[in-house]
Amino acid sequence: MPTTGYHSFNHSSSDLVGNFRHELPDFRMEGCHKKTYDLTTLGKTSIIIIFHNEARSTLLRTIHALLERTPILLLVEILIVDDASTHAWLKEPLDKYLQHLPRIRIIRLKQRQGLIRARTRGAEEAKGDILYFADAHTEVGEGWLPPLLQRIKENRKVLVFPEMDPIQHQSFEYWRAGDEYHGAFYWHMEFKYKFAPKEILNRRSDPTQPVPSPVMVGCAHAIEREYFFETGAYDTDMEIWGGENIEHAFRLWMCGGRVEVIPCSRVGHVFKPRLPYSFTGDSASIIQRNLIRIAETWMDDYKKFFYATQPSTISAVDLESLQKRKNIREKLNCKDFAWYLKNVFPEMPIP
Numbered sequence: 560m561p562t563t564g565y566h567s568f569n570h571s572s573s574d575l576v577g578n579f580r581h582e583l584p585d586f587r588m589e590g591c592h593k594k595t596y597d598l599t600t601l602g603k604t605s606i607i608i609i610f611h612n613e614a615r616s617t618l619l620r621t622i623h624a625l626l627e628r629t630p631i632l633l634l635v636e637i638l639i640v641d642d643a644s645t646h647a648w649l650k651e652p653l654d655k656y657l658q659h660l661p662r663i664r665i666i667r668l669k670q671r672q673g674l675i676r677a678r679t680r681g682a683e684e685a686k687g688d689i690l691y692f693a694d695a696h697t698e699v700g701e702g703w704l705p706p707l708l709q710r711i712k713e714n715r716k717v718l719v720f721p722e723m724d725p726i727q728h729q730s731f732e733y734w735r736a737g738d739e740y741h742g743a744f745y746w747h748m749e750f751k752y753k754f755a756p757k758e759i760l761n762r763r764s765d766p767t768q769p770v771p772s773p774v775m776v777g778c779a780h781a782i783e784r785e786y787f788f789e790t791g792a793y794d795t796d797m798e799i800w801g802g803e804n805i806e807h808a809f810r811l812w813m814c815g816g817r818v819e820v821i822p823c824s825r826v827g828h829v830f831k832p833r834l835p836y837s838f839t840g841d842s843a844s845i846i847q848r849n850l851i852r853i854a855e856t857w858m859d860d861y862k863k864f865f866y867a868t869q870p871s872t873i874s875a876v877d878l879e880s881l882q883k884r885k886n887i888r889e890k891l892n893c894k895d896f897a898w899y900l901k902n903v904f905p906e907m908p909i910p
């Protein structure tokens with residue numbers, strides 16, 4: 560019986576796949592193969608991979624897939640942010656391994672920051688026009704980048720993410736996700752893939768076109784660098800893990816932007832059954848505190864539906880740093896949450 564071990568996936572299955580999966584299936588739909596892109600007109604990209612105690616083989620596959628399948632013309636750099644890992648292989652041996660690979664820089668955080676500040680640090684160091692954020696257990700598919708960049712070229716106020724194919728956490732088989740999903744959530748604020756409503760899908764001229772998405776996954780997404788900072792980057796007072804993708808999507812939609820799935824871009828991600836690493840405190844309260852920050856900043860009266868899903872112990876949040884996020888909402892002249900629900904996520908049941 561395979562075990563999930565430290566990483567919350569089967570480490571030996573991952574090792575057996577090796578550092579690069581040559582035979583990664585190409586799951587793009589037919590229409591995608593007919594598209595052509597003028598690479599010289601697309602944004603140059605900085606890729607930001609963050610990790611805390613990631614397994615060697617998943618991390619190396621993430622890097623090698625990117626190096627192999629990203630047109631060099633579009634790649635400024637791969638910034639690898641080590642969020643204060645403690646595993647020995649991720650130290651000197653990793654530096655040695657990476658030193659002969661092109662356009663890679665590793666940034667070591669001295670103290671554990673959590674994924675939100677780790678990504679922010681990468682973004683601050685990045686020099687490209689476009690930021691692409693990736694988890695350290697993803698594998699990009701053939702032709703993954705140009706369709707994302709093309710969409711940002713058409714409209715710089717769009718955050719785009721690929722169709723995420725699930726890599727099985729036990730067998731490491733690469734499965735195909737459907738083409739008509741988008742990102743949703745329930746009132747307890749956990750991300751959930753859902754079928755996009757027919758009315759939304761039917762508005763598109765063909766199935767290769769972007770699918771608007773109420774929220775997105777954090778494990779793979781691209782946004783123009785300047786637009787990322789103009790719209791408030793991340794809430795860096797969120798800790799370790801949880802909710803930053805929902806906060807980001809609310810903010811972009813409510814403040815004049817969009818979030819879309821791009822079906823012709825496909826990336827695999829290991830969806831883990833639980834989070835493997837330690838938190839810097841009680842994980843439930845840390846996650847809850849992140850979510851309260853979203854509710855208080857963005858959800859107006861609808862926050863009561865979120866609070867109704869929570870256990871009675873409500874964590875205290877820092878009001879001063881919360882006010883900074885509310886100021887961003889004010890400054891960007893953002894719409895209210897009722898507008899978001901009506902226009903972006905009409906299928907969300909209101910209790």
Ligand code: UDP
Binds near residue numbers: 611612673693695
């Ligand atoms: N991560 C990090 N610091 C943390 C927690 C997570 O750098 O304190 C990284 C982690 O290694 C991964 C990414 O953030 O590359 C997202 O975390 P994870 O994959 O555990 O979240 P999931 O995809 O399961 O929601």
Ligand code: MN
Binds near residue numbers: 694695
């Ligand atoms: Mn992940």
